[in-house]
Amino acid sequence: MRHFTSVKQLGDLKEAFAKAEYVKENPFADQELGRNKTLLMLFFNSSLRTRLSTQKAAMNLGMNVIVLDVNQGAWKLETERGVIMDGDKPEHLLEAIPVMGCYCDIIGVRSFARFENKDDDYNEKILNEFIQYSGRPVFSMEAATRHPLQTFADMITIEEYRKKDRPKIVMTWAPHPKALPQAVPNSFAEGMNLMDCEFVITHPHGYELDPAFTGNARIEYDQDKAFEGADFIYAKNWAAYSGENYGKVLNMDRSWTVDSRKMALTDNAYFMHCLPVRRNMIVTDEVIESPQSIVIPEAANRVVSAQTIIKEILLSL
Numbered sequence: 357m358r359h360f361t362s363v364k365q366l367g368d369l370k371e372a373f374a375k376a377e378y379v380k381e382n383p384f385a386d387q388e389l390g391r392n393k394t395l396l397m398l399f400f401n402s403s404l405r406t407r408l409s410t411q412k413a414a415m416n417l418g419m420n421v422i423v424l425d426v427n428q429g430a431w432k433l434e435t436e437r438g439v440i441m442d443g444d445k446p447e448h449l450l451e452a453i454p455v456m457g458c459y460c461d462i463i464g465v466r467s468f469a470r471f472e473n474k475d476d477d478y479n480e481k482i483l484n485e486f487i488q489y490s491g492r493p494v495f496s497m498e499a500a501t502r503h504p505l506q507t508f509a510d511m512i513t514i515e516e517y518r519k520k521d522r523p524k525i526v527m528t529w530a531p532h533p534k535a536l537p538q539a540v541p542n543s544f545a546e547g548m549n550l551m552d553c554e555f556v557i558t559h560p561h562g563y564e565l566d567p568a569f570t571g572n573a574r575i576e577y578d579q580d581k582a583f584e585g586a587d588f589i590y591a592k593n594w595a596a597y598s599g600e601n602y603g604k605v606l607n608m609d610r611s612w613t614v615d616s617r618k619m620a621l622t623d624n625a626y627f628m629h630c631l632p633v634r635r636n637m638i639v640t641d642e643v644i645e646s647p648q649s650i651v652i653p654e655a656a657n658r659v660v661s662a663q664t665i666i667k668e669i670l671l672s673l
């Protein structure tokens with residue numbers, strides 16, 4: 357594996373889960389693999405889990421790690437070609453990318469959807485420029501349309517906790533005051549389409565996701581109905597995708613907040629969320645603190661997913 361941008365690249369899932377399990381049980385077995393190799397982690401957006409878990413994964417593999425917050429200390433970067441650069445941005449991404457490539461062996465990039473131009477977002481303009489111009493293997497630490505390291509961690513977590521061969525997994529929209537990207541729900545949907553499960557997505561009208569990601573999911577607009585008999589509830593907010601409403605918050609309907617009444621409709625489902633989560637908007641205190649909440653082991657598996665992927669990339673160098 358050279359670049360990693362989507363869980364579709366995991367290949368045979370049984371093998372991918374076996375590799376993840378090996379990494380989880382033997383975190384320091386491959387320290388030689390990363391010796392004298394440098395990972396550059398580049399953040400255009402904030403992060404807690406991705407930053408810490410990916411650095412930890414790289415250190416477990418014996419790598420050196422450089423972290424750069426582009427918006428704190430680096431030059432402001434112009435991203436449009438053809439611009440007369442007489443404004444507040446002293447450097448162009450098209451020089452910055454190959455320069456950064458000179459200082460490392462692998463690059464991880466976090467670059468969220470900007471909601472300025474849907475085509476730029478959905479063509480993964482920034483991530484693809486890194487792939488094209490850095491000369492290095494690149495992996496996504498959440499790009500405009502996908503968050504594959506999160507999704508792989510989610511898949512590993514479901515594999516660990518599932519009690520049935522074919523669990524019912526429900527991804528539910530929940531309210532949030534700010535516009536959030538579709539990367540996590542797109543990517544989760546992509547992952548669930550690869551797993552053996554009954555996959556249902558529930559959201560209010562207007563929050564339909566790109567069908568290229570939702571695939572074979574059943575869309576159910578009645579949240580209570582969707583929750584019936586579920587084994588896993590995966591909550592997430594996202595801004596509208598369709599048409600003129602792209603990137604907009606259409607409502608903050610707190611009747612969609614995941615609470616104990618709704619969880620009681622499930623088959624004692626586990627509660628999942630990628631975090632960070634706004635309590636009592638997305639989920640009540642009671643649900644996230646309940647024994648069925650597996651958000652912490654889910655976050656812990658971010659080290660496992662990152663280490664499994666970085667290891668594959670190191671093996672391909």
Ligand code: AN0
Nearest residue numbers: 536537539540630631632
């Ligand atoms: C981001 C999002 O929804 O994509 C990151 C989640 C991992 N969340 C926020 O910005 C709050």
Ligand code: CP
Nearest residue numbers: 403404405406630631
């Ligand atoms: N889940 C996740 O990616 O969290 P951060 O945004 O804190 O990295």
